[in-house]
Amino acid sequence: MRRICVNCGSNQGKNPAYLEMAELLGHILANRNLELVYGGASVGLMGKVADAVIKSGGSAIGVIPKMFADKVSHQGLTELYIVDSMHERKAKMFDLSDGFIALPGGFGTIEEITELLTWAQLGINKKPCGIINVNGYFDNLLAFFDLSVADGFIKIEHHEMLIVEDSPVTLLDRFEEYNAPDVEKWINI
Numbered sequence: 001m002r003r004i005c006v007n008c009g010s011n012q013g014k015n016p017a018y019l020e021m022a023e024l025l026g027h028i029l030a031n032r033n034l035e036l037v038y039g040g041a042s043v044g045l046m047g048k049v050a051d052a053v054i055k056s057g058g059s060a061i062g063v064i065p066k067m068f069a070d071k072v073s074h075q076g077l078t079e080l081y082i083v084d085s086m087h088e089r090k091a092k093m094f095d096l097s098d099g100f101i102a103l104p105g106g107f108g109t110i111e112e113i114t115e116l117l118t119w120a121q122l123g124i125n126k127k128p129c130g131i132i133n134v135n136g137y138f139d140n141l142l143a144f145f146d147l148s149v150a151d152g153f154i155k156i157e158h159h160e161m162l163i164v165e166d167s168p169v170t171l172l173d174r175f176e177e178y179n180a181p182d183v184e185k186w187i188n189i
Contacts, residue, residue: 001175003061004029005037005097007112008045009105010072018104019048021134025103025168026052032172033058037096039089040064040081042074045103050074063092090115099128099175101168104137113162121158121185128178130163130171138164157183 006029012019022045029036029049036053039046040062050060059078069082083089090112102113119125131138142164148154161180165171 001034001098003035003037003097003099004172004175005093005100006046006049006103007039007100007105007109008049008103009109010039010041010044010046011106012044012048013104015104015135017135018045018137021132021168022046022048022103023052025049025101025132026058027056028168028172029053030056030058034172035059035061035078037061037063037093039093040074040077041068041072043072045105047074049103050077054078061096063089063096065089094119094125097127099178100130101171102129102131102138104134110141117158117162120161120180121154123182126180128163128175128180129161130165130175132168132171133164133166152187155183155185155187157181158185 026049030053038049041047053060054076061079062074062077063081063083064073065086066082073080081092083092100116102109116125116129145159149156149159163171163174
């Protein structure tokens with residue numbers, strides 16, 4: 001693994017633990033010589049992860065749509081790609097990355113990680129996807145995924161493609177060992 005994409009909020013949230021985790025993750029990525037790929041903003045958890053990577057001497061690569069570039073793009077990045085659309089942004093981030101981590105965030109964060117899981121389920125994405133569950137932030141989403149398995153919409157093997165940890169170190173260790181299963185999407189009930 002060379003590059004990790006981090007999806008997270010462009011806001012910082014109300015709990016200081018979110019910012020603390022974003023900063024910790026940034027330092028750990030840099031210390032492991034993993035380059036950061038992210039949404040390119042200077043604000044929120046996004047900006048905090050990038051700042052920590054840069055402060056620790058690491059490489060931070062941003063991908064931002066031009067509609068936001070003049071407003072919130074981070075000016076201290078190793079590289080910044082300005083793209084035409086959110087779709088192009090996600091495709092570029094996917095191409096640049098070897099694994100994906102979600103920190104707390106809103107609709108965009110959830111959409112990004114679930115799209116990656118959908119691609120994994122379909123065999124398009126063989127790269128590891130994980131969540132750092134800061135203070136139980138994702139507990140309700142994870143309960144929904146459990147219900148989807150129980151009700152026959154998601155196979156357990158696909159559910160297990162999502163690696164969930166409280167610690168960035170443990171999550172990244174599990175990424176190193178990850179092998180995507182080869183499982184057909186459809187469920188025969």
